[in-house]
Amino acid sequence: MKAVRLSKYNTTPELVEVPDPEATSPLDVVVRIGGAGVCRTDLHIIEGQWQEKSGVELPYTLGHENAGWVHQVGSAVTGVAVGDPVILHPLATCGLCRACRDGDDVHCVQSTFPGIDTDGGYAELLKTNVRAVVKLDASLQPAGVAALADAGLTAYHAVRKAAKLLRPGEKVVVIGAGGLGHIGVQVLRALSSAEIIVVDRSPDALALAEELGAEHIVRADGTQVHAVLDLTGGHGAEAVIDFVGEGGAVQDGVSMLRRAGNYYVVGYGGTLQVPTIDMVTAEINFVGNLVGSYNDLAELMVLAAQGKVALHTTTYPLGEFAEALEDLDQGNVRGRAILVP
Structure with missing residues (x-):
């Protein structure tokens, strides 16, 4: 698949071919990306501001605001099926730690954060787990709501x-x-x-x-x-x-x-x-304030489906990621920039 990878800080990421992710654990979900939000945090990541905080090893794929359609599921996944439109909570959480059990899963002690400390959604496919998946109302399209996943x-x-x-x-x-x-x-x-x-x-x-x-x-x-x-x-x-x-x-x-x-x-x-x-x-x-919980995202999707919250977006093909990042950096994006594979 195609993916936008950062190989060195303070340099422009590159669009490259990488292997498709696969569901290898029972609760894994692989999503075909329909929209990936371009966030100012991505600019900070490229600049190296998150290097110590995330501890990520380069190269890796950017993109932490993601929505799309379920492409593959693990053997224990319930609640969503292949083809369902979904938005992804930024964190893939464990569900077992104290924070998760309190419903404060944004502070999960064993989470991964696609696009921050592991491969993200500036790509055709993304792997997360079922605890991150919120099924979308039929009135919503992934590219239209992707940036709601973080912003x-x-x-x-x-x-x-x-x-x-x-x-x-x-x-x-x-x-x-x-x-x-x-x-x-x-x-x-x-x-x-x-x-x-x-x-x-x-x-x-x-x-x-x-x-x-x-x-x-x-x-x-x-x-x-x-x-x-x-x-x-x-x-x-x-x-x-x-x-x-x-x-x-x-x-x-x-x-x-x-x-x-x-x-x-x-x-x-x-x-x-x-x-x-x-x-x-x-x-x-x-x-x-650091993002929000899974329940926060589910509630936000209710407001989106009711038409009370809507994103103003500018879409770019995945291959035009550099232009999207530049437009964001220069303040030329009204609302949110969205990459569409």
């Missing part, structure tokens, strides 16, 4: 935390309305009645956020903190969900947060520097 799942995971605490009439700031942020706005609209303020540099991203239901849009032109404070009566928002996490976004976001507010860190790359006395006197909370 959507991460956004849902963070927004669900925030929505539990947000009351009607309160305000939430979304920093970044790109690939993750535009999904976050939709999930907020579905799960919460809080007033949504979206901050972004891109006029196109802000226009999309407004289309998706944001009450206020704020251009990040140097006046964004004052603009948000004006919209919140000078107090700041009850919650800030930061889908950027670098380039000054964190400092701005903290300044937009009210006393006893919650700051949800989703994007990364920057550094959180807050005097501890400010955290104590204002009683602000910082919450990290």
Whole structure:
């Protein structure tokens, strides 16, 4: 099969021929990829930022946002059959550790993470296990939802935390309305009645956020903190969900947060520097977010099937992966880029 493999950090991956994966264990599932999301994390992987964290040995196949059709199953697989359309939870988990038994499988101690620490879905086929497979509603197509497997799942995971605490009439700031942020706005609209303020540099991203239901849009032109404070009566928002996490976004976001507010860190790359006395006197909370659980993904697929969450995508043939990565790096992708084998 064809696969996009990274053989050396800080170099462009290559499209090569590799052996087809096969179901060798009873719970294995091999999926024919119908769409693989192109994520900013892939850029960070190529740059070597994940080298120590993942411990992956090069070369390997990129791609951690995957959906397609079941191609082959192990002898003990139930619930899905060859030909079923599916989306894949990013992790292939064990089901036996404490975290899995608690339903917190994103923290499974024996998981593998296709596209991060083992071969991913920038390919024609991908092997995972049945615990990662969510069957799609007949109204959904793999290429249309693939990026919900990570970008959507991460956004849902963070927004669900925030929505539990947000009351009607309160305000939430979304920093970044790109690939993750535009999904976050939709999930907020579905799960919460809080007033949504979206901050972004891109006029196109802000226009999309407004289309998706944001009450206020704020251009990040140097006046964004004052603009948000004006919209919140000078107090700041009850919650800030930061889908950027670098380039000054964190400092701005903290300044937009009210006393006893919650700051949800989703994007990364920057550094959180807050005097501890400010955290104590204002009683602000910082919450990290790493993708989400299998149940989170299943719930997100319900919203997708109901038409409450939809991806705005740009598709590329698998062979045009380099163009997709470049477009993402240059900020030229509206919504999410999807590779289609």
